[in-house]
Structures are given as C-alpha cells and as structure tokens.
Amino acid sequence: MPLATAPAMTPEEFRLLRELIYAHSGLSFGDETRYLLERRLAPRLQYHGLDDFGAYHRFLRFDPSRRAEIEIAVEVLTTNETYFYREPHQLRAFSEEILPALAQENRGARRLRIWSAGCSTGEEVYTIAILLARSGLFEGWDLDVFGSDIARRVLAVARAGVYGPRAFRTPEADALRDSFRAEGERWHVKEDVRRLVSFGHLNLLDDSMMGLVGAVDVIFCRNVMIYFDVAARKRVVRTFRDKLREGGYLLLGHSESLLNVTADFEILHLRHDLVYRKPLALP
Template sequence: MNRRRDDEIRLLPDEFQRLRDLFNKHCGLQFGPEARTSMERRLRERVVELGLSSFAQYYEYLRFHSRGRAELDEALELITVNETYFFREDYQLRALMTELVPMIVKAGGARGRLSIWSAGCSTGEEVYSIAIAARESGAAERREVRIFGSDISRRCVIAARRGVYGASSFRATPPELKRRYFVERPDGFHVADELRTLCQFGHLNLLDSSRAAVVGRVDVIFCRNVLIYLDEESRRRVIDIFYERLSSGGFLLLGHSESLLNVTTAFELVHLREDLVYRKPAATLRLGIPEISPDRGGPERGGGEEGG
C-alpha cells in the first residue's frame, strides 16, 4: 500500500468531530472548531509514527486497538496546555497562609496536619510554590504539611517529581526565595529537599471519582485554569468530586478567570481581602466572614488565561 505523504494527511471536519468527542468522553476536555488546525498539527506525527494514513484510522486505533488507551494518553499529552510558573496568581498563596489556614485551624480543622491538593498541577510549579509559602509562613513548622499534585499528563507528573526547572519558570519568583529553595546545577534549578519532603505527585483524570479517592481528605484544593477547558457536565462532576474530597470547612480556590457561576453547588462563596474562594460548609462554623447566599453563585472574575 502506498502511504500518503505526511503533509497530505489532513484532519477532516468529521474526523475532528469524532476525535474531540472521544477526548471529551475520556476526560471532559472541550474543543471548539478553531482547535482543528492545531489538533491536526500536533497529532499528525502520531498518525505517521503508527504507520496510519488518515485520522479516521487513528480514531479507530484509539477506540479498538489493544494499545488504544495508552495512545489516548499520548494524544492528550500533545493537545493539552501545560503553561505555568512559580508564584502564579501569588495573591492566593498569601490568602492561603494569612487567612485560610487560620480559619481552618480556628474551626478545629487541620489537627496536626494540613492537607492540600493541587488538581491539574502541570509540571509542579504550583505545588512547590505552595510548599514555599508553607515554609515561609511557619505553617510547616507548627504542623505536618502534605501537598499532593495531580495531573492528567504523565509527562508533567514525571517532570514535577524530578523538580528541575529553567529560567522561564521563575518569571515571578522573588530572587531571595529562588536562592533559598533551589540549587543551581548544569541542567537547571533543582528543588531543595526541604520542599520535596512536603510534596507528592500522581497521575489522575479528574473525572475518575474512584481514583480521586486516593487523594484522601484535604483541607484546601487548588484547581486553577483547569475548569475553563471542560464542558459544563464535566465541570459539575469535577466540582462534586472536590466537594467530596474536602473536609468540612475546607476551601476550593479557582483561577482568576473561573467561578462556579451557573453551577449549582453546596459551596459557600467567601470574600477574602484579595480574592473570592469557595468553602464546604460545616454546621459548627461561626467565623463571622461575609458570604453570598442563598444561590451560592458569584461574579465572574475578569480576563482569560491559558494554563495548566
């Protein structure tokens, strides 16, 4: 059989529809018509590598081949956005240590241990930023701190565990913190061991509720710049999983362009000095902080931004 030239392999509209529906069913990602060109460019190499001659054959491979599930993971590695850096949206880190942790402790939570989940942690910068904030605030001295980072990308999880970063990851990092918590070596800046001891990473599809149980109960969830890539039904499923994983009185922090507006949830909206966050209510909480109720909704935060 004569194979078509690589540059002749095009992602036709009906093929794009089938592929994006498959990706959506697997992990909730949604792709608009404008994504067809980039998906074609990013996945064409996989089609060629597998010796296939069309995206229609690639779809069949993903659906029915014995290695289809592994290839699905490979495809998601190529089409997902994983841009991040240390201390992104750092006002939330300030809020975490100066407002949220004291609230949790006052309400009787985090007895001896503070547990935090970074859901969609990309290559790990967010997790290590949280660890630095815990160290700098003294929270890691007063109690055990556990930070778990998860991502749907296996490559991102491997990179996060390795903990070696280039200059672009430090665009918002204060120089003194870079010197204190990273060791410069020929291959990049290595995360110091005192941070590594606080952090764990794992591969996780946020729609997989049974796998999410391995996270255990947590006091705080960071899920920033993830929900904007999911369809409405998937967002609802993920929010339900977050609610289940949070301890009573625990907090959910979203990206600045995200909110739970139009998503019916049991979360309470809490106003902080620099942010709006969501809390899983507990009947015994009487913290005297303003909330918006009864609809649990909140204003959209301005602007849009891609992120991991």
C-alpha cells in the first residue's frame, strides 16, 4: 500500500487510537491532531499490511506483538529532537547555584543522584554529567546521572553517545566539545563522561517501572509534560515528589509549570531561573 494512497483516519478510528495511546503512555492528543496521527502512523499500516486504521487499532489491542508496536507508535508520535545545553539560563542556575548547594547538603554521604525523565537521545544527560565533572565539587563522590525514556530507539542513540554537528547548535553547546572525541563529522562522548551516566527504558505512568527508580536529588523533566493532560501530569508529578529526597529539585521546561497540578512543591527564585523544590519536612 503506497503511502500516497493510505486511507484517511475516520473520527471514530482517531478516538479509539488516541484513547489506547493515552491509556498506555499518558500522551494526550486534542481533536486538532487527527491529521498528525494519520500522517505519522500511516507507515505502520504499510509495514504490517493493514488496510485501515481500524485494523491497526485491533492490531494494537490483540496482536501478540502489540506491546512492542505501541511503543513504536509512541515513538513516531513524539518529537525527539534535542541538543546539548538546551535552555541555558536554567542550566546556569543548575551549575552555579544548585550544584554548590547539593555539594554542601550531601557532603556527608558524598553521593549524588540526578534523573533526566524523558531524556530522548541523551544530550541532556551528557550535558548534566559534563557540568558535574567541570564543577570540581564532587571529586571522589558516588555520582549517577540516570536518563529514562519511553522510546527504546532514542535510548539506543543515547547509549551509543555519538552525535552530529546539529547537536552543538548553540555557543554554550559548542563549548562542551572538549568532552567529546571527534571522528570525521561525528562526535563521541569521552569515557570519563560516559562513566557518570546510565540509561533505562521507563514509562512515567507505569507504577511497576517507577518502582525501579530510587531516591534522587534532582529531576529534570523538560518539555515532556506538554504531551500530557492534567490528570497524567498529576500522576507523574506525584511520582517525582515521592522519588525526590527532602529539599530535592525539580526542573521543568520553560513552557511548563505546576500551576493547577500540585501544591506539593515550593518555587525557588534563583539568580538565573525559577525552579521547584520539594520542601523540607517540618521539625
């Protein structure tokens, strides 16, 4: 079935597919996104030899390989493009204000855990690791920057740690190049940075998967919750609250906030940005 002759998605097929995808991943698609789903999922019909989106919905519900296929559907429906040192004001606040505070707070345990939730192809994870190493505050510490994503394909890219020129598209990102080894047009993350990071496949709305994540000091979840409705955001933020230690930090994308989602976090006004923090328990 050539894509040029792929069938149109009916309103009922759109309803069934978006409800199924929402139940699996929490991704919320408004009525205006029917063409987006139709265009991005049409190649999956061709791949499986299906005649229409109703058949694809039945495939996602009943076929033995349905779990792997719905993960692929989620991948093709989400935008994964990212780059190093994205949202520089926030990262400046992280490196100049949050890291020194954490070095002081955790000086007894000498242990630091940072979670990048929805890490895509890994640029954020490696940026954080480079900032940790360059700070000079954590020599000899037990450090881990953990990146998770619902999409296995982007995690494979993250684990490989090899990037093209577009990943260094900003001046701040360009300044990170000495943490990479150049091979032609490709840039490989150096081993001293790779040792600080780990990656895992996680669905933020799967409670059994979330049980695998231990206590963390900082959570980055940037430009992820824009795909969720309020109910899914509340579930995810409750998980973040439970995983953060007291006084831990939550960093969202600049287009995201916890307004109408939760009152469980306090807003911390830093010199370079605003971030959220889990309050300390009252004595």
